[in-house]
Amino acid sequence: MQQLTEIRWHARAGQGAVTAAKVVAETALAADQYPQAMPEYGPERMGAPIKAFTRISSVPIEIHCNIENPDIVVVLDDSLLDIVDVAEGLADDGIVIVNTCTPPEQVRAKLKIPQGARVACVDASGIALDTIKRDIPNTPMVGALIRLTGVVDMDAFKQLLAKNLSKKFGQEMIDANWASVDRAYEEVTVA
Numbered sequence: 109m110q111q112l113t114e115i116r117w118h119a120r121a122g123q124g125a126v127t128a129a130k131v132v133a134e135t136a137l138a139a140d141q142y143p144q145a146m147p148e149y150g151p152e153r154m155g156a157p158i159k160a161f162t163r164i165s166s167v168p169i170e171i172h173c174n175i176e177n178p179d180i181v182v183v184l185d186d187s188l189l190d191i192v193d194v195a196e197g198l199a200d201d202g203i204v205i206v207n208t209c210t211p212p213e214q215v216r217a218k219l220k221i222p223q224g225a226r227v228a229c230v231d232a233s234g235i236a237l238d239t240i241k242r243d244i245p246n247t248p249m250v251g252a253l254i255r256l257t258g259v260v261d262m263d264a265f266k267q268l269l270a271k272n273l274s275k276k277f278g279q280e281m282i283d284a285n286w287a288s289v290d291r292a293y294e295e296v297t298v299a
Contacts, residue, residue, distance in 0.1 A: 111167060113259055114175045117160040118194045119184035121149065124246030128182075129160035132250060135260040135268050136164040144169055157188055164259060180257055183207060184232070184245050186215075195221045205252050205296070207232040207245045212299030228256055230296040232288075239288040240281065247285045251292035262293070 115132070119125035126147040133143035142165045149158040161175045177197040186208035188194060195204055200222040206215050209231050216227040230252045232245035240247075247269065254262050266289060270282045 112163065112165040112169070113180065113257075114178045115162040115164075115180040115182060115253075115259070116175045116178040117162070117182045117184070118188050118192060119158055119160070119246075120155045120188070121158050122154045122244075123184045124244050125158060125160045125182070125184050128184075128246035128250050129162045131265070131268060131272060132162050132253070132260055133164065135265045138264055138268060139261060141166060142169050144172070146174075148174055157192055178202060180205070180253065180259070182249055182253060184249055186210065189215070189218055193220065195219045195225070198222060198225055200224050202226075203228060203256055203298075205230070205249065205256060207249055209234070212297055216299050226256075226298055228252060228296050228298040230292050232292055235288050235291045235295070239291065240284040248288040248292035251289035252296035254289075255293040255296055256298065262289075265289070 117125040117129050129145040133145035136143040144163040147160045163169050179199045179202050181194055181204045183194050183206040186206055198221055201224045203226045205228045208229050212227045212229045215229055232248035233243050235248040236245050237243055266286055273282045
C-alpha cells in the first residue's frame with residue numbers, strides 16, 4: 109500500500125457513507141495503520157447530497173482537511189453524477205466506484221476523469237435490497253472497494269462490521285451484511 113490513501117465518499121444523507129468511512133478507518137486502525145474519517149455536511153435532511161472522507165496511512169497523518177485530490181472516489185447514489193462533479197481532483201491513476209446498474213463504460217463517458225483512471229460499477233442498492241432488505245448500499249460498496257483496492261483486509265472489515273452491528277442487531281442481520289459485502293466483491297465490474 110502506498111504511504112497515504114485518500115478516499116472521498118459521495119452519497120445522499122441516510123445511505124451510510126459516513127458510517128462506511130468510519131468503519132473503513134477503524135479497520136485500518138485495527139491493522140496498525142493511521143486513519144482519519146470525517147463527514148462534510150450540515151443540517152441536511154434525508155436524501156440531501158453529502159460527502160465523507162477517509163485517509164489511511166502507514167505513517168502518522170499530519171493534515172486535517174477535506175480531501176481535494178482523492179485516490180479513490182466512492183459514489184453511493186448514481187443520481188449524484190448529474191449534479192455533483194464526483195471525479196473532481198481525482199488522481200491520474202485513481203478509481204471511481206459507483207453504485208449503479210449502468211455499465212462502467214457508460215459511466216466513464218459521463219465523468220471527466222483522467223485518462224489513466226478507472227471506473228467501476230456495482231449494483232450495491234440491488235444487492236442491499238436482496239440481502240439486508242433495505243436500500244442502504246454502504247456495506248456492499250465497501251466490498252467493491254476492498255476488491256478493487258485492497259485498502260483494508262476483508263476479514264478484518266467483516267469482523268469489525270459484525271462487532272458494530274451486534275450492538276443493534278442479531279446474527280441474521282450480520283450474516284445478511286456479510287453476504288452483501290461478498291456479493292459486491294464478486295459482482296463489481298471495471299472499465
